[in-house]
Amino acid sequence: MNTHVGIDIGARTSAMGWRQNGKTSGQWEIQHTPKGRKTAAAKMLGLKPLSVVMEATGIYYLDLALELHAAGLPVSVINPKSFHNFAKLMLQNSKTDQIDSQLLAEYGERMAPRLWVPPTADQMTLRAIGRHINRLIGHRTRAKNELHALQATETRVELLIEDEKEAIAGLDARIDRLKKAARDAIAKCPDLSLQFRCMMAAPGVGEASAIAALAELTTLPVTLKSAQVSRYAGLDVRLTQSGTSVNRPGRMSKCGNAYLRAAMFMPAMTAIRCDENVKAFYEALVARGKKKMQAIGAVMRKYLTGLWACMRSGEEFNTAKLFSEKHLAKA
Incomplete structure (x- = not known):
């Protein structure tokens, strides 16, 4: 049987659909529990699919993708934006979990997406810590803004100001503890240690960044090109042009x-102020x-593209190479 499986990821359950010989063949609901994921893997092994396609949706896809990959299934994890465009191309207006799972199966059948390579345990640990640091920094920024508002009013209440200061001090302590955990995780892996040193050589890049x-x-897969990494981060430029009547300025996509x-x-903000090469590039654009x-x-x-190149080559970040006279001429 020519079988392709699609999985529409949800928070508590996921819809699984499969196609056989180009036709819709069946549906299944996957429970997001250890037992549910193992049951789904066993079900798919019985189908012997040529592809198993799911979207990279938040954190919910990862445990299932790891379970299916460990079972030897051909898992592909695709960008949700790519699937969204595929659904538009197929003129699919209705949207339900079952419809999406079948459409994902058809995506695997038609597009033959690249197989997913799971990250290592060290990489997953570092990513989880890094994201939590990011969230805590956001909480701290909001707390500092609230403290400023409390101190700015004439009807200030000292108890509230003291409480906000304690909250900020607590967030500082948590962030410092997690930064130490991140440094320890990096130190355990020679590759991560080298990449971290290369990044820290970049002007404006501090430890948190x-x-x-x-x-x-x-x-990320090491095979990605710099343009693909930019799109992954949502830093690529989106153009809207059509004929002679529609010609909007390019805008950052932010779809990543x-x-x-x-x-x-x-x-970037710091480098513009303190590095001559970056400042010249910025001023040329303005x-x-x-x-x-x-x-x-x-x-x-x-x-971002410079940091990605440093990670792949093992060379320290050098703005003289990234923002050379050649790049200034093209700015």
């Missing part, structure tokens, strides 16, 4: 990994009529 960037980039995008912002945020986005994109 390097941990956040490495945590996200380390789980928000953690990675956030990790590039402060390094001189050409680009808005400041567009120029910052371009620096973020260049920085």
Whole structure:
């Protein structure tokens, strides 16, 4: 049988559908429990599929993908944006879990997506820690803003100010503890240690930014090109042009990994101020009529591709190579 399986990922359950010989053949509901995932793997092994396709949806897909990969099944994890465009191409207007699972199976049948390579345990640990640090930094920023508001009013209540300061101190302690855990996780792996040192050589990249960037980039396939990494982070430029009447300015797509995008912002801002090569590139873009945020986005994109190149080559980050006279001429 020519069988292809599609799985529409949900928070508690996932819809599984399969096609055989080009026709819809069956449905199954997968429970997101250890027993449910093992049952699903056994069910799929009986079907002997040529592909098992699911979307990279939050954190919910990962445990199931790991279970199916360990069972020897041909798992492919695709970008949700890619599947969204495929559904539009197939003129599919209705959207239910069952319809999506069958459409994912058809995606595997027609598109032959690349097989998924699972990250290592060290990489998964670092990514989990890096993302939690990111969330805690966001909580701390909101707490500092709330503290500023409490202190700015004439009707201030000292008890609330003291409580907010204690909350910020607690978040600081938690972030420091997790940063130490991230450093320990990196130190255990020679590859991660080398990549971390290469990132830290970049002007404007501090420890928190390097941990956040490495945590996200380390789980990507090493075969990805720089343009693909930019799209993964949502830093690629989206153009909207049609005939002579529609010609909108290019905009950052933001259809990608928000953690990675956030990790590039402060390094880019700092590098624009403190590094001559980056500053020259930024000013060349502004001189050409680009808005400041567009120029910052371009620096973020260049920085990300530079960090990715350093990870693959083992060379330290060098702005003289990334923002050379050749690149300034094209800016």
